[in-house]
Amino acid sequence: MKEPIHPSELDPKERITGFKEVISGYREDQAVEEARRCLQCKNPLCIQGCPVGIDIKKFIAHIQRGKFLRAYEIIKEKNRFPSICGRVCPAEYQCRRACVLSGKHAPYASARAIQIHFLERFAGDYGLRHAGGRASSRLPRDGRRVAIVGSGPAGVCCAGELARAGVTPVLYEALHLPGGVLRYGIPEFRLPRDVLRQEIDTILSAGGEVIPNVLVGRTCALDELREQYDAVFLGVGAGTPSFLGIPGEQLGNVYSANEYLTRVNLMQAHHFPEYHTPIHVPARAVVIGGGNTAMDAARVALRLQAAQGMKPEVTVVYRRTEEEMPCRRLELLHAQEEGVKFKFLTQPVEFQGDAQGRVRGLRAVECRLGEKDASGRRRPVPQPDRPLQIECDGAVIAIGLRPNQVLTRLTPQLKLNSRGEIEVDSQTMATSLAGVFAGGDIAGGEGTVIEAMGMAKKAARGILHFLSGKNSS
Ligand SMILES: Cc1cc2nc3c(=O)[nH]c(=O)nc-3n(C[C@H](O)[C@H](O)[C@H](O)COP(=O)(O)OP(=O)(O)OC[C@H]3O[C@@H](n4cnc5c(N)ncnc54)[C@H](O)[C@@H]3O)c2cc1C
The missing domain is CATH 3.50.50.60 (FAD/NAD(P)-binding domain)
Structure with a gap:
């Protein structure tokens, strides 16, 4: 069996100097080669793993034959955003996990599974480039x-x-x-x-x-x-962001991830004062959480530090271990490669501030893993007799949305x-x-x-x- 084909990625040192896309898409020859790894199973489990039931087997068969636009059209029958989903879908928990090449018992897909998301992205980008997305003539309206x-x-x-x-x-x-x-x-x-x-x-x-x-x-x-x-x-x-409900959460320079990311992604705060929205860039940032939002916030924080000529120092604080993190595995890997540090089994207890009301540190306790909870993951059990101190002058809370x-x-x-x-x-x-x-x-x-x-x-x-x-x- 051939090894999976990986698209090229920016070097981590270059990545944090800006917001350029980290992963390049497949070239045509790479897409065909990866598609040819697909076994075209009689009973394609990958389709059951897709929440919208894309005919994965069929679109991959067309990529195998170089029929890229046809592959695009097949995906579009079920998914209107192939270029977006090919970039952001948690495929390792969905279609790729169901791929027979992934093996049976993994909690998420193994590296051997067909890179369905990269193939979807390839077909999506091809469709946008060569067919202007197709769809596009305005259809007659019926007045409703x-x-x-x-x-x-x-x-x-x-x-x-x-x-x-x-x-x-x-x-x-x-x-x-x-x-x-x-x-x-x-x-x-x-x-x-x-x-x-x-x-x-x-x-x-x-x-x-x-x-x-x-x-x-x-x-x-x-x-x-x-x-x-x-x-x-x-x-x-x-x-609506969730908060920890601990003392000090209202201190200056403690952001919810929603506000933090909106300031940068929507309001371009990293280009302040050219754009009107400011943002605090701490020398030592902590990000609380273990999902995609936490990874996004941590990686944005690194880039803001690098843009200010600071030595990047961002720590993700998470109450469970790497194994239980709900984020996409690729985001975790990229965050690690870019230099984000991780403090696992750590439960925040209090943000500490200075005389000006700005955050200066995080008091926390160690956790151990207990029994499984309703999410199927082992529950974090705080150990009050094992205190921890984390120095920081900026924090982002990314523990979920309501x-x-x-x-x-x-x-x-x-x-x-x-x-x-x-x-x-x-x-x-x-x-x-x-x-x-x-x-x-x-x-x-x-x-x-x-x-x-x-x-x-x-x-x-x-x-x-x-x-x-x-x-x-
Ligand atoms: C930081 C972050 C990273 C994520 N990463 C991923 C990922 O990698 N992969 C993945 O699959 N999912 C990811 N998700 C989850 C995914 O983005 C959401 O599940 C998805 O966007 C939900 O879509 P939606 O249309 O329901 O809501 P939203 O995308 O939240 O859109 C709702 C829209 O409604 C508007 N709105 C709200 N109230 C009003 C109102 N009263 N009047 C008018 N407009 C209003 C809002 O401004 C917003 O534009 C991520 C989420 C976050 C926060």
Whole structure:
């Protein structure tokens, strides 16, 4: 069996000097060679591992034969963002983990599994380059209009599905640019902004417009949209940060990851004062958490330090071990290569400040691993008799996100579950309000891009069914 083909990557020393994309895509010959490692299984388990059921076997077979545009079209039948998902999907927990070459018992895919995500990215980028994303002639409209609240992957995907069916989607976005987390959360070195822009443009080219700077619930009420449109889709995401609830969290230079990443990715704080948003660049930064958000924050922090000519010093503090970290393995590897330090089995207890109210240190305790919890991972058990002291002058808290509450708080008629997510019918994604549907993180809890898109597709089918009933009544 041939060894997996790895695309080239920037040298870690060069990476931290800027925000250039770390991984280059496959060349055509590399893509064909990697595709030829695929066994074309009779019963392709990889497809079951994909949350939207891309026909992985078939698209890889076309890459094997050099039919790259056909491969692109096959992916697009199920996934509207191949260039994005090929870059950010946690494939090692999904399709690659199910690949027969991965072996049976690994918690995530082994290195031998087919590099499905890199092949998807290759086909996606090829499609954008050679077919302008295809899709693109505006389809005839039938007069029906649907308001989409939020322009993250859920909102944009739902808009695309509706536009293809002749319905006009109008997206309302609170921020000045569309994309949701893809824009303000995931940094450019993982997802270049021209790729994001092209993917969104391709989808909306079939019909649809984005109205930025509108916070639905405040700028206008949900009921107004219900009156003006035939239906409404809510894709407002999980933008509310969770906090540790420990003393000192309100000190200066302690950021939530959402604020920290938004300042840089959306507001370009690293180009202050050319751009108006400032950001504190500490000499010693700590990042609390073990997910993709924590890895993104840590790697951004390194780059900001390097840009200021400082010696990069960023420590990720996590209560479990490397094994239990929920982040993509590649992000962890890249963070390690770039020089991020890790303090595992460490539970923060208190941020300590100076006389000016700025953070100066983190008091913590060691943990040991106990029994498995509901997530299937071993629970961290703090050891109060094993104190730790971590010096820092800046901190980012990246321990998870909760549903965005702006709209739901101001719309009490919407039924929520105990976690504050919008309650939906699992088949149609209909909410408790007639004609209002929801999907993505606001309905499913903090998840992944592909899961958000899967829910949005389901909601689009629910909306079309609802509209057909409206027409015939
Ligand atoms: C830093 C970070 C890194 C991540 N990395 C990955 C990864 O590598 N791979 C992966 O698969 N997933 C990753 N995720 C998770 C993934 O990005 C989310 O699951 C996905 O973006 C959810 O999509 P969504 O459309 O539901 O919500 P979002 O992407 O959050 O988009 C919601 C949009 O709604 C807008 N909005 C909110 N309220 C209103 C309102 N009242 N009116 C108008 N607009 C509103 C917001 O401004 C936002 O643009 C990451 C998440 C974060 C935070």
